[in-house]
Amino acid sequence: MLLEFKNVMPFPLKDYQHEETSVWKRGFQINFPKKVLLNASSGKGKSTFVSTAYGLRKDYTGSVLIDHKPIQEFSLEAWIELRRTRLSAVFQDLQLFPELTVWENLILKNDLTNHKSKEEIDSMLDLLGIGDKHDQVCGTLSLGQQQRVAIIRSLLQPFELLLMDEPFSHLDEKNASIALELIAKETDLNKGGFILTTLGSHHGFNYDEELKL
Amino acid sequence: MLKKILFRNSTNLQFIFATLGAIIGMTALLLSLQLIMDVQSFHSNEEELFGPNSVVIQKKVTKFTSIGMNSTEFTPEEISALEKKDFITDVAPFQSADFKVGISEVAGDGLPHFYADMFFQAIPTRFMDIDVNWDWTSESEYIPIVLPRDFIMIINYGFAQSQGMNQISEELLMAARLTIHIEGNGKKEKMIGRVVGFSHKISSILVPEPFLTHANNLYGNGRIQNPSRVFITTKDNSYGELDELMNDMNLDVNKSAIDVAKIKTIIAIVIGIFGIASVIIMLLSLLGFVQYSQLVLSKASYEIKTLVRIGYAIQRIVNTFIRQLSITFGLITAGSVAIMLTIKLLLVNPWLKENGIAIAGSSLWITLIAALICFLLFIASNYINIKKAVNRLGSE
Numbered sequence: 001m002l003l004e005f006k007n008v009m010p011f012p013l014k015d016y017q018h019e020e021t022s023v024w025k026r027g028f029q030i031n032f033p034k035k036v037l038l039n040a041s042s043g044k045g046k047s048t049f050v051s052t053a054y055g056l057r058k059d060y061t062g063s064v065l066i067d068h069k070p071i072q073e074f075s076l077e078a079w080i081e082l083r084r085t086r087l088s089a090v091f092q093d094l095q096l097f098p099e100l101t102v103w104e105n106l107i108l109k110n111d112l113t114n115h116k117s118k119e120e121i122d123s124m125l126d127l128l129g130i131g132d133k134h135d136q137v138c139g140t141l142s143l144g145q146q147q148r149v150a151i152i153r154s155l156l157q158p159f160e161l162l163l164m165d166e167p168f169s170h171l172d173e174k175n176a177s178i179a180l181e182l183i184a185k186e187t188d189l190n191k192g193g194f195i196l197t198t199l200g201s202h203h204g205f206n207y208d209e210e211l212k213l
Numbered sequence: 214m215l216k217k218i219l220f221r222n223s224t225n226l227q228f229i230f231a232t233l234g235a236i237i238g239m240t241a242l243l244l245s246l247q248l249i250m251d252v253q254s255f256h257s258n259e260e261e262l263f264g265p266n267s268v269v270i271q272k273k274v275t276k277f278t279s280i281g282m283n284s285t286e287f288t289p290e291e292i293s294a295l296e297k298k299d300f301i302t303d304v305a306p307f308q309s310a311d312f313k314v315g316i317s318e319v320a321g322d323g324l325p326h327f328y329a330d331m332f333f334q335a336i337p338t339r340f341m342d343i344d345v346n347w348d349w350t351s352e353s354e355y356i357p358i359v360l361p362r363d364f365i366m367i368i369n370y371g372f373a374q375s376q377g378m379n380q381i382s383e384e385l386l387m388a389a390r391l392t393i394h395i396e397g398n399g400k401k402e403k404m405i406g407r408v409v410g411f412s413h414k415i416s417s418i419l420v421p422e423p424f425l426t427h428a429n430n431l432y433g434n435g436r437i438q439n440p441s442r443v444f445i446t447t448k449d450n451s452y453g454e455l456d457e458l459m460n461d462m463n464l465d466v467n468k469s470a471i472d473v474a475k476i477k478t479i480i481a482i483v484i485g486i487f488g489i490a491s492v493i494i495m496l497l498s499l500l501g502f503v504q505y506s507q508l509v510l511s512k513a514s515y516e517i518k519t520l521v522r523i524g525y526a527i528q529r530i531v532n533t534f535i536r537q538l539s540i541t542f543g544l545i546t547a548g549s550v551a552i553m554l555t556i557k558l559l560l561v562n563p564w565l566k567e568n569g570i571a572i573a574g575s576s577l578w579i580t581l582i583a584a585l586i587c588f589l590l591f592i593a594s595n596y597i598n599i600k601k602a603v604n605r606l607g608s609e
Contacts, residue, residue, distance in 0.1 A: 076608050077527070080527070080607075091522075099217075100214070100217070112525060
């Protein structure tokens with residue numbers, strides 16, 4: 001998947017003094033599969049970047065292209081298809097269903113894609129240390145635990161690009177590394193790539209490319 | 214699981230009110246529809262309550278008529294004036310016999326010996342209010358005769374008693390043949406006649422039109438007569454105009470015919486108002502349901518948005534809502550039909566029976582189809598509304 005930002009400037013960020021190296025200034029073009037780190041301090045538009053690339057925000061000038069096609073022209077149906085088969089995301093606000101259990105939240109996605117077996121999902125839960133939360137209602141979990149549910153959910157579909165908006169903000173370094181390792185493994189299985197936004201930490205990982213805001 | 218997510222926040226109070234409204238509205242609608250059809254099938258004394266409004270009109274006999282100063286005949290001008298009235302759809306003058314008629318019994322047929330002077334009149338068959346074998350040709354075995362229903366009452370409870378005669382039943386009178394004595398144009402003739410029915414509406418002695426035409430040619434005295442009675446058919450709900458016409462032309466109308474016309478109009482208006490009210494209740498409850506689903510949608514807006522974000526198709530979300538509402542509407546429809554039938558069978562039918570009104574078992578099919586149409590209308594309007602809302606939320 002080829003993702004391109006051409007002169008993209010979100011309305012809320014247009015009066016801000018952006019550095020010359022910023023994506024908002026010079027744009028970019030990345031042909032995935034690649035593992036990309038988007039490093040920026042708070043307030044520079046990390047969430048805006050992810051929401052824009054995921055097609056949720058439309059308040060910007062310039063154009064975002066996927067495989068040379070402007071995403072603003074995509075129909076809702078095209079977006080839904082894209083989000084089920086080629087583009088996945090971990091949102092900063094996680095977007096889980098708080099009244100459903102951990103398992104129901106994951107099955108809700110996997111039923112749609114049939115991407116993983118129940119055993120595979122169980123082993124992901126165990127790997128990230130929340131295997132015992134299987135039947136607990138998501139709303140009662142800690143933010144760190146909810147983040148791990150959201151990460152697993154994002155992996156329950158085929159993807160060429162996985163967008164992650166500060167997915168480890170409530171995890172300790174050790175758990176973050178385990179999670180990133182799982183993400184990298186699944187990314188390779190899908191022959192896809194990811195963009196990981198972070199407040200600064202590299203989580204001890206070697207990225208193919210790094211973007212700045 | 215989708216159902217669990219989407220209906221999690223739905224409140225029950227609004228749902229209960231919308232459901233109640235829908236059941237009441239739909240029951241009322243189906244009941245009035247069923248009643249209209251039942252009423253249409255009413256047959257009381259062979260007269261259809263909603264059949265054509267045909268009445269006989271004649272001019273009042275006054276003291277001036279008796280001394281020959283004015284006539285009760287309708288002139289051709291007057292008849293064409295009647296034809297031009299907007300509310301009158303059909304006009305047919307009575308044809309009268311231009312010869313003398315008398316009847317007596319046929320010996321051995323069970324009637325006591327009698328002889329009576331008579332008269333014959335004829336009207337076009339389309340105005341006959343009873344269904345009898347009314348064909349006559351010169352080869353016919355007998356002449357069919359229709360008597361007014363009151364006639365036999367007068368004979369039995371008045372004439373027969375005072376003359377010391379036996380009373381005769383309708384069946385006997387219809388089974389027995391009658392000798393018809395015809396005299397006119399210098400000829401005398403006896404023929405056989407038979408009473409084939411009794412009319413509630415027409416107080417005259419009727420024979421088939423072809424027979425009277427034929428007999429008038431043979432035995433008529435050649436006098437040109439203007440008709441003194443005219444049959445008219447009026448449009449529905451026009452008894453007000455008829456009343457006015459009666460006053461203007463100094464007419465006499467069979468009172469019961471006017472009463473029937475009045476009853477018809479009143480029943481039609483009452484059921485009509487009931488029907489319109491039930492349509493309004495239905496529409497309001499439909500509105501209530503649309504609002505209810507709007508409420509459910511707005512309470513589930515986060516869930517809808519998120520489902521679309523993780524790749525759920527709009528149609529699948531819409532279907533979840535519609536499936537749920539279909540069950541609800543299905544139960545409402547079935548409930549309304551059940552309540553309607555209960556009211557009809559336990560309240561309306563016994564009441565009608567007690568009051569001597571027979572219903573020719575009108576079909577339930579039309580009512581059931583109407584219920585189905587209501588159901589589909591509910592689903593369709595909610596479908597459009599929900600689809601629009603889910604699309605809007607999904608695009609956010």
